[in-house]
Amino acid sequence: MPELPDVEVFRRRLSARGLRKKIRQVAVSDARILDEVTAATLARRLKGRQFTATRRRGKHLLARLDKGGWLTLHFGMTGALHYYEDPDDAPPYTCVRLDLVNGAHLSYTSKRKIGRIGMADDAKDFIAEENLGPDALDRAFDLPAFKAALAGTTRSIKAALMDQALLAGIGNIFSDEILFQARIDPETSVADLGAAKVKRLYRTMRHVLKTAIERGAGSEQFVERVPKGWLLPQRRKDGRCPRGHGPLKISTIGGRTAYSCARCQR
């Protein structure tokens, strides 16, 4: 689930509630999501420290520590970041819990344990090591930059949108939504996309991602706040085109299950 909009919602949550509060205790209840760091080392690096800034690149969230270094978080398929004050609100599937000095808690949860938490000395180096392209919502990622990211590839547009090295942040769900809203067939080769379609795709991409953030992607309320006419709730067997064109087409593109409407996406 967690793609760019979801992770941005997590980032804002961390930024609004978790900054400049000393970390009193670190509890690792499932070390399987730790990436090249032991529970003991993670605790030692975080304990007594506080977060001073947050960053996001694609689906990766980074939190800077006051004495240097960054905590890096990736949410895999089922991860989330929660903030809560009442212990009764502790979420299930917690892998790492940070106890803040004000009595509140930050909790990294992961149902399927695919996701990871690590430490990095430098954000730029981390992004380079992860081979991440420009963030799909970065201010500097304008239409010419989008064209440059897609230049030279002949793959399907859906596979290209999901390639984190070309542009970072879009996964299976949002590539389907963006292509549906832009009315472009996900199997179209990037080489066959005309300038008009690329421009429409770019604008649609930015709009869909921003809208999802505004509506609280990644939070429980998002289900009820999905805009009318979106494909997302129909991404299931027996799902139907929101524009009334009947059953959706289900195919495999780039190794992932793709949902599209053969009638309005071409």
Add this chain to the structure above:
DNA sequence: TTAAGTGTTGCTCT
């Protein structure tokens, strides 16, 4: 009851 399927990435093989 059992098996297949699933929003993530990364690897090997073709």
Add this chain to the structure above:
DNA sequence: AAGAGCAACACTTA
């Protein structure tokens, strides 16, 4: 270059 297949995991659906 790009796609297929697989692996990691644990839960849901058929």
